[in-house]
Amino acid sequence: MATGFEPAAEPASGFDPLGWAWGQCTAFAAEVASWVQGSVQGNAENWLASGAAAGLPTSKTPAPGDIAVFSSGFPGSGGAGHVAVVTGVNGSGDEFSVEQGNVQGVDVASAGEYSTSNPYLEGFLEPPSRVDTGETLIALSDVTGAANSPAGSAAAAAAAASSSSSGSTGSSVGAQLGSQAVSGVTGMLDSLVGWFDTPRLVGFAVAAVVMYMGWSSTLQGGPTNAD
16 A cells, blocks of 8 residues: 555546546546646646646656656556656666555555656656745755855855955054044143243242232231231
């Protein structure tokens, strides 16, 4: 019994709950690989074209989870073709294993092995999520490749040089501002020292002595307080 498939009694309508002919390979594939539901229609042989038209990615290379689509000439299909869910791929990629329905009987699931050179093989439908992952990996690869290429290295070097140049400019500006600040403080001190020249210092000294003598006399009962 193939994994993920539960046989059921044939419904009176002849169709399973998903709308596929009961017990056929299409019913099995749509149940196991539910992501295909709503994107494919018709007999098995039509799945590759209808899936592609609905936006599903297709491939000539099998991968686990894909749906292998075979043409109307597939032996025993009565002209309806065949679909099977890929479960594994050999090392060289030219052989793949599947789980499938209605090869050994209606509503019977079984395992199988096929070659990519099978004359009835049309191709493979891929799950939608694999497209997103692939595009992301490609994008990352492109970025990494660009960074590792000579042109990328040159660009990186140019960017580094630009950054270094900007840093040097910033340091120069900082040094200039610091120098100007020191010069300004020094200038202020020089101005103060120049203002306190010798005549002014003498004048301040005399005034201080006179003020002190008057203040001292007042405290000690000087002439202003004499009887």
